[in-house]
Amino acid sequence: MSQILELVKSSIKSIPDYPKKGIIFRDITSLLEVPQAFQATVDLITAHYKDKGITKVVGTESRGFIFGAPVALALGLPFVLVRKPRKLPRETIAQNYQLEYGEDTLEIHIDAISTEDNVLIIDDLLATGGTVEATVKLIRRLGGKVEHAAFIIKLPELGGAERLQKVGITSYNLVSFDGH
Ligand SMILES: O=P(O)(O)OC[C@H]1O[C@H](OP(=O)(O)OP(=O)(O)O)[C@H](O)[C@@H]1O
Numbered sequence: 001m002s003q004i005l006e007l008v009k010s011s012i013k014s015i016p017d018y019p020k021k022g023i024i025f026r027d028i029t030s031l032l033e034v035p036q037a038f039q040a041t042v043d044l045i046t047a048h049y050k051d052k053g054i055t056k057v058v059g060t061e062s063r064g065f066i067f068g069a070p071v072a073l074a075l076g077l078p079f080v081l082v083r084k085p086r087k088l089p090r091e092t093i094a095q096n097y098q099l100e101y102g103e104d105t106l107e108i109h110i111d112a113i114s115t116e117d118n119v120l121i122i123d124d125l126l127a128t129g130g131t132v133e134a135t136v137k138l139i140r141r142l143g144g145k146v147e148h149a150a151f152i153i154k155l156p157e158l159g160g161a162e163r164l165q166k167v168g169i170t171s172y173n174l175v176s177f178d179g180h
């Protein structure tokens with residue numbers, strides 16, 4: 001692993017048994033407190049997608065906002081928010097999904113994506129892939145094209161990358177952690 005990826009990985013703290021027993025919480029707030037690591041995550045994702053014909057970046061609430069917004073700015077592209085229910089003020093569509101530890105709904109503004117769009121989804125972490133699959137469905141229901149999703153962290157044992165592959169999404173991640 002490169003020195004910069006080592007820095008990114010070592011700046012993510014692991015908290016056992018949070019939010020419940022058996023889960024090791026991979027905490028990106030500690031990464032955000034290391035400017036060189038935060039900058040590197042944004043730079044690496046931006047470089048990866050620079051010439052891929054992306055027209056919009058979508059970030060999922062809430063940690064996806066932290067990384068999605070600076071990547072969108074660095075690519076010079078619009079940033080679109082996918083949010084938990086009743087947070088978006090204009091007309092929305094909703095999609096239910098399963099989490100590693102629960103169930104939830106995500107929403108998007110119907111006028112935020114058009115049939116002309118080729119979307120990149122950004123989130124902090126890929127676990128089961130449920131959050132991103134729901135986001136993919138929202139974008140496609142609005143006629144947008146989406147083939148790429150980027151994450152800082154992948155938890156390979158939870159099978160998110162394979163789940164996304166089945167729905168035609170190629171995922172890119174900076175670091176991986178064993179366990180749940
Ligand atoms: O691949 P999955 O199994 O769907 O899990 C990953 C998702 O879970 C976490 O978000 P969470 O819903 O906890 O919301 P938060 O970002 O607001 O903390 C994380 O930020 C990802 O969005």
Ligand SMILES: Nc1ncnc2[nH]cnc12
Pocket residue numbers: 023024025026027100125127155180
């Ligand atoms: N293990 C984990 N750590 C941090 N965020 C998560 N979201 C889903 N699983 C997670």
